[in-house]
Amino acid sequence: MSLQALHAEWTKFRTVPGWVTGMVAAALLVVLFALLAGVSSDQKGAPPVPAGPGGEPVTDSFYFVHRPLSGNGAITVSVSALTSSIPTGPADLRPGLVPWAKAGLIIKDGTRQGSPYAAIMVTGGHGVRMQDGYVNDTSGPSGPVSVGSPRWLRLERSGDTITGYASADGAHWTKVGAARVRGLGPTAQAGLFVASPPSVHGMSTRGSVSTAVFADLRGEGRWAGDGWTGGQVGPESPTFAGYPQNTSGSFTGSDGRLTVTGAGDIAPAVRETLPTGGTVGEILTGTFAALIAVIVVGALFVTTEYRTNLIHVTLAAGPGRIRILMAKAIVLGAVTFGTGLAGAVAAIPLGEGLARANGVYIFPVASSTELRVVVGVAALLAAASVLALSIGTIVRHGAGAVTAVIVAVVLPYILMAIPFMPVRVSTWLARVTPAAAFAVQQTLVEHHQVASIYKPSNGYYPLGPWAGLAVLAGYAAVSLAVAAVLLHRRDA
């Protein structure tokens, strides 16, 4: 690559006021959208979002039947039924299967939302599980519980370590898992719990309520207080939608046999369970606007030469057609990358700051993730501009190139956002179309132990950030190769 060709292309670029204006507009649009997203939201006065040990948002709302347990000890119980109900209309509750409905034993630092815990439970559709720290999940014996085949559960505390066991007969025990629970005080609250997360129905979720029947409740160690206390942990919380109409949490029965009804979940928060939360990707929605600007500039960077016949001069003066195209791609890509970087670097703190000042909760991200998003957005814009340049070289027509590239990148995104577009189709679009590149903006992660609607318009992409960007880069690279071949073979 000769430096002269690069220099010539850079000179052309910086001396056309329209193109420079287009790039400045692209950066400003990213910032402007962040500003609008920040100032237009108002969540002041909303209850705080509970945070887990790692600072991540969690759902910590469930029905808890508990007693204080000092020091080491153990608790054992049998579960003979776990049934769930899902509302199908106002005041119309139907029995249904909630795969992640939970009933079992828990040892927790207290009833404060987000406090450390470890639990062993039977679930509606995933067998016995041992969970701790909101995100850790270990599978135990599978199969549902019934009166004919109950399940015995046991939780032992020894210092910081809590070990969970399961048994089919109360005599032969299998160890399911052991968890080191940091921050568990000398006296913990231990007992029974029932949780019932929202049930997923196609494109929507509905709150559910579950009831479990426990028996053979037995504690070992120093238990304080007289008798069991029942209550809802986290009844008012942004991550808990509340009980279905005309239902509430409760526990009835005595030492031998207890029936507990509850709703909620003990799990990491996801988009559906924390709908008021914002993401870094949303703050950077202006990327779309910037895309359109850089696509126009990218296409014009070559089609203007065809229109004005400057291309003849360029090709006569230059060292070779393919090198000239590469010089154009490098100059355009670098300028766009810088523009995107500037826009995103300014937009994120501004948008986040304004949104937080308005009481909006932003899903937390590590600084390395934030850096990836910023660099990724800049790379996305650069790849899109090179794609536009290539298509412009192929079709030699500004309007056609601009339309083709905008439709290819923006239309899939709009289709993905259609409410009743099946998840299967929108994830397919997010895999194969150039819009896959928006995966670089994702900061949310899927959790297998939370049933939810994981679709691109909710911020969950099927491809990883760099893999998604690679799809767009692939389109750009293939188009650039085709453009190079055509430029070489065709008369200008």
Add this chain to the structure above:
Amino acid sequence: MTAALHAEWTKLRTVAGPLWLLLGAIAATVALSAATASVVTCGSAGCGGDTARLSLIGVQLGQAPVAVLAVLVIGGEYGTGMIRTTLTATPRRVTALTAKAVTLTGVVVAAGTVAVLGSLLAGRLILPARGFTDAHGHPALSLADGPTLRAAAGSILYLALIALLSLGVATILRDSATGIGVVLGLLYLFPVLAQVIGDPHWQRLVQRAGPGAGLAVQATTGVRGLPIGPWAGLGVTAGWAAAALVAAALFLHNRDA
């Protein structure tokens, strides 16, 4: 005026581009509508979807070739310098622009009618197999149904208004590529912007304000819950088109070509 109309019609008729763009608009509209209809599903509990609107989703794609055509009708002339010949032949510049607008409206309405009827037919044939049946509260699409007829006629008018908006924008900008970028930006960015806005009041304002608000005319169910009524939405699009054309006429009249 008749001579100007005849000239514009000859220009449009005798180059291959416009015909291909109109055929492309029809194909894109029907294809996206049919593809969408064949992937959505309606469960036993009913789905509350709007089948007419769903069948006409292709208009979201078909508006792109229509906008390109409209932009090229004048942007192409600026690109080649043909505009000077046009304005020499028709020195009343506003008349020249009006002739372009009338011709363009005619061909877009013709192509839009084919595209919209094709999309509805595709929906009528495909949707029952996807669970959108009478039993689930979704009778087959029919133009005898008032709201469906409104959705169909409104979609055709919407396409014509988008063409006029594009013509106006391209006349103001005097460049096809920038013109199409601005038009597609206006069409696609308002809905995206509405999604990031947290405050419901602002959100509805943004949803109402964009030129794409006219797509509200496609709604046949839950019209009250929409950010803007069907005809009011089309009125917003008409407002954008009128504003763009008036500005274009002023610029064309007062500027050197």
